[in-house]
Amino acid sequence: MxxxxxxxxxxxxxxxxxxxxxxxxxxxxxxxxxxxxxxxxxxxxxxxxxxxxxxxxxxxxxxxxxxxxxxxxxxxxxxxxxxxxxxxxxxxxxxxxxxxxxxSAFQLAAARMGWSLADTETLTAHGRPVEQLVPFFAPGARLLILTTGSDTPGEIAALLNQRGYGASRMTVLSDMGSASEARCDGLAESWQAAVPPFNTLAVDCVAGPEALVLTRVPGLPDAAFAHDGTMTKREVRALTLARLMPMPGALLWDIGCGSGSVAVEWMRAAPRSCAIGIEARADRRALAAQNALSLGTPGLHLVAGQAPEALQGLEAPDAVFIGGGLSEETFAVAWGALLPGGRLVANAVTLQSEALLTGLQARHGGDLVRISVERAVPIGNRSGWRPAMPVTQWSLTKS
Structure with a gap:
């Protein structure tokens, strides 16, 4: 050698x-x-x-x-x-x-804080949007964060405050291992400290009563998203993502992404994962961008256009979700681009789309499932079940 x-x-x-x-x-x-x-x-x-x-x-x-x-x-x-x-x-x-x-800065910071690295999230905001830290805000979570400079701790403090984590304890450790090493402690809700540019931030998350506590496991409440009523609802979304199987570093095509709920949850569920949302309507792309920022996936890439034309030239995906714009042509292009071992999931609510999925499943195999969800709602002074529209879901893996 x-x-x-x-x-x-x-x-x-x-x-x-x-x-x-x-x-x-x-x-x-x-x-x-x-x-x-x-x-x-x-x-x-x-x-x-x-x-x-x-x-x-x-x-x-x-x-x-x-x-x-x-x-x-x-x-x-x-x-x-x-x-x-x-x-x-x-x-x-x-x-x-x-x-x-x-x-590493993480090892030094963990030693200064007395934290076990095995029980701590190690993250970076160096040269990246601080919003990507949001999925890691959770009661009792401990975060070690590489920063971009003096302003980053304040930006993260503001983010914690906005999401009900103002009581979180923050420690800035600067110039660790040098003669000028310094430490600054405070709370996110009152953070105003001026700190040196070469620093690492430790956050001990404390959720206040108004905190929006959201898991990284797919199936966020519908109310967590800005939407116009047309979206993949919570229970169906959780089942859809289970079939798509988010994996570290994997890329999803979300075709007809609407408010981006599936793409956002895909990116929250696995580290370094990416998603491209294809959506023809500008108002829905704006909702998807808003959700990506507020829920901690600012890297969601949105493409204006209609499938299958808008799929040309995109990076080959590891998974494809067809939530809108289903057609024989869209399936053919998406299936051709899908990498070996990739997963494709398509949902349908109309009789015409269901018939199309049935025909595709007969020719290509895969699993065909019908999902029905009912919710208890008030009926006078009592309650009853109100069914949502059933969803037909087809899923298959490319060998």
């Missing part, structure tokens, strides 16, 4: 002194060192060619590939493969690379 030419080194606040002797020797003998201004300041005195992070940052891989054949070190903070640059490099350059982790 050839010796690696590229070393990705996690460095602590103590600089070269934080490195094991063998790793320090790699840095000291590098021909090229690439990193941020802070990383270069921590390794002053080494006679290597210095490169800053490229702008735009997406140019990083090409820049590194052009350096192959030289002794190259990329400096990162803490563990390069934990919400850091290392994962991107590893995907693009799988060979000739070696990683050297340091204690």
């Amino acid at each position: 050839d010796e690696p030419w590229l070393h990705v080194v996690g460095i602590g606040a103590a600089g070269l002194a934080s490195l094991a002797p063998a790793v320090r020797a790699l840095v000291e003998n590098a021909e090229v060192i690439l990193g941020g201004a802070r990383h270069h300041a921590l390794t002053e005195g080494i006679a290597a060619r210095r490169l800053a992070w490229p702008s735009p940052f997406d140019a990083l891989i090409a820049q590194l590939q052009a350096l192959e054949g030289q002794r190259v070190v990329v400096l990162a903070t803490g563990d390069p493969l934990w919400f850091s640059v290392g994962a991107r490099i590893a995907r693009a350059i799988p060979d000739g690379i070696c990683f050297h982790p340091q204690l």
Whole structure:
């Protein structure tokens, strides 16, 4: 096996002194060192060619590939493969690379707080919308969050307040491991602290009486969504997502997404999952965007258009839900694009759509199920059952 030419080194606040002797020797003998201004300041005195992070940052891989054949070190903070640059490099350059982790900000923060990492959510808001943290707000939850800078803790405090978690305890840990390490404690409801830009946030979630407590398990109340009355209702939505099987990093096409309830719950249910909502009506796309933001999935991608035409050119999905716009042509395009092992689910409420599903199931197999839901409603001073329209659901897996 050839010796690696590229070393990705996690460095602590103590600089070269934080490195094991063998790793320090790699840095000291590098021909090229690439990193941020802070990383270069921590390794002053080494006679290597210095490169800053490229702008735009997406140019990083090409820049590194052009350096192959030289002794190259990329400096990162803490563990390069934990919400850091290392994962991107590893995907693009799988060979000739070696990683050297340091204690991560999460490990240091957990030690400062006395929290078990196994019982703590480790999250990042670095360069990402803070709204993506919302699905993790829960009574008793403990969150460790990498921030973008001085303003991020205040933004998260406002988010906690808006959702009834104002009593949550917040701790900002800055410059951990350095001589200037500092700690700032407070409550989300009264947070006004000015903190250094290089910080990690710990949140001990406390739900107030007005908190909207929502699980990440599919089947949120219909009232949690902004909608115009046309949506996949709670019980059917839960069964639909059970068939779609959200998985980490998987992509869903939600065809005829309406208010986006299925796509939003898909993204909440599995880490790093993505969804593309295809919807012809602008008012419903606006509702879907609103729900994505309020329920913590700001990455939902919305496409204006009608299936099957709007499906052309989209990234191949791991799962497809057809909640609207069902036709032979839409199924054919979606099924052709679906990756092997992918799941397709289609729901129908009209006799015509049901007949179409019955015909498709006869030709392609899969499970055909009829879902009936009844709710107790007042009838005078008593109660009775009111049935919702039955839903015919067809599901199958691509071999």
